[in-house]
Amino acid sequence: MNALLLLAMAGGDAHAWEHIGLVWDRDDFPIEWYITDYVEDSLEDPYHHEVIETAYSNWEVDAPCARLNFDNLGVREGYNQGQTTEGINTFAYDDPDDQVGSGTLAVTYTIGTGDVAFTRGGDTYQWYLEGDIIYNDDLGWATTEDIANGQCNNEYSVEAVTTHEIGHQLGMGHSCEQNDDCPDLDHRYAVMYWSTGPCDNYQGQLKDDDIEGINALYGPFCEFEATEDSERFGGAPLEICFELNCSEEYTSITWDFGDGNTSNEESPCHTYEDKGQFTINLAIEGEEEECGTWEYTEREQAFVLVCGEPEPSEGFGGLFTYEGVSGLTYQMINQTDTSVYGCIDQIAWHVFKGEELVQEIQAWSPKIEFAEEGDYRVVLNVGGPGGVSAAELNIEVTEVSEGCVTAPVGAGFASLFIGLGAAVRRRRSV
Ligand SMILES: [Zn+2]
Known part of the structure; x- marks a missing residue:
């Protein structure tokens, strides 16, 4: 297998964008944000504001179908970050409480209202209340211009990291996680890849994977x-x-x-x-x-x-068969097809000796205890929305000794009786 084919195949089943299950209400747009008055020394104001606006516009411009819209409300006094529920989005370059662990570039604290927004593709989304973003103040940060000019010394791109964290703030998860192989380059270089390298700014630009993911939350649907x-x-x-x-x-x-x-x-x-x-x-x-x-x-x-009308499961000749268990007890084995959920909701077994009805049982595969040896006729009726089917077998009942099982008899000759539907009682048995 050549490498190109392998890549194409792996790209097919690698996991694409993920969501965290939170989404902003379009009625609440623009999404408002503040910057705290705690400021990391290595970055000079007003670059903080500029780079956040650039990061937001990376999403706005590169994913126009999502019709995103943001509003910078300026500086907010004090530090009131993370896991609060005041509904205000704030950015903090300093990390006064040391909430951001070493090895982490930044953290987005996501809080939902608890109310279900919608269910899509089997996943439930709730409305977003707040997404605070905190940068690790133990790291060195570089501006996009410094990186472009080669003036970056093992520092991290504020723009790339901010664009990534804003992705979380909008409800995006990661394109690939830390331990994933991630062979698809569109996932690997995505803004929402789990991490970025020092002096790298390529994660500041949205890739197809990011755009598909954000469109799934906010785009046409x-x-x-x-x-x-x-x-x-x-x-x-x-x-x-x-x-x-x-x-x-x-x-x-x-x-x-x-x-x-x-x-x-x-x-x-x-x-x-x-x-x-x-x-x-x-x-x-x-x-x-x-x-x-x-x-x-x-x-x-x-x-x-x-x-459909009840019929035997694939590979079986009749609706039921049976085997002797012990004494005069015989196990009925129901072979009715149940591949479509809920299609059998009526079942009845009738045991006749001659013309006399001697037992009536409602169970999927009952054990029938016969009163004495002799010839019996067992009739099964099964029904549901698709109709009613019936089958009968003649059983020559003889004493079964322990451990000795009679071979099923006549299973292939089950006959279909139409018109016994009246004998069927409604019962949910599957
Ligand atoms: Zn992340």
């Missing part, structure tokens, strides 16, 4: 749900209609219903003919004056569950 009168669970054929809600106008839309069918309608209806668990994939493209072309995909796993 679409959501869908089933219309109020549509059922997402039922027997085949099942028709479901979809409702779409997009934050922006879009130019193209593709629905993939998960059963091989697609649609380009805005709010399509689709009929599922066969049983299965179906994942919906929605792909949207749009164009906006400021942000240019954008794409958004939304994927909902097992969004639609369609039940």
Whole structure:
């Protein structure tokens, strides 16, 4: 395998941007920030303000689809940093409480309100309340200009570190963590890579990975749900209609219903003919004056569950078989397919001797204790949203000696009885 192919493959499953589960409410934009009046001596004012504004604008300019917006409120007196909940974002170059451990460049203290903002891709996000940023005052810091001019002596780029910490303040996690292999260079040189080297400023510029990550939180998005009168669970054929809600106008839309069918309608209806668990994939493209072309995909796993008529699991000839346990006790073995969750919600076993009903049992795979030796007929009814199926086996019951198990008989000859549905009692048994 050549190196290029390896890189491409590894890039496919390396983890891309992560989120910390916090997001700012767009209604609260611009995001306001202060700088504390504690100032690290090695950096001269007003560079502190300038570099923070530059770092914010790195996000604003490089990720226009996120439509970020910030406001510098100036200097705030006193040190009231980290793990407070006053809802004010402050930057401190000094670290009076020594909160930032050695080996750490800076820390962002993130605090959420606890209220759920939205759930997307299976993850729940809550609204952001506050993100304070503290720099390690034991380190040497260099300006972007010093680094560009080669006047950097093992110091760290304030701009790169600030841009990274602001990423956290916006809700981003790391593109790669400390112990990750991180073969994808777009992740390795991302602003949100876990660390930066001394005199390196390349992490001050957003990479595709950072832009995708921030757009996922603040960029154009679409959501869908089933219309109020549509059922997402039922027997085949099942028709479901979809409702779409997009934050922006879009130019193209593709629905993939998960059963091989697609649609380009805005709010399509689709009929599922066969049983299965179906994942919906929605792909949207749009164009906006400021942000240019954008794409958004939304994927909902097992969004639609369609039940067929109950049938044997793959590889089995009948709905059930049995084996002798001991004495006159026989174990019934239910082989009904349960691959689609919730599709069997009714079950009944009827035991006949001649024409006489001698036992009625409701359990998935019961043990049946016969009263005496002889010929019996056991009928299984299983049902659910997809319909009702029945099977019967004749059992010649003889005393089973301990440890001796009779071979299943007649399993391949289970016959299907339609019309026994009335005998089935509703019972949730799986
Ligand atoms: Zn970080």
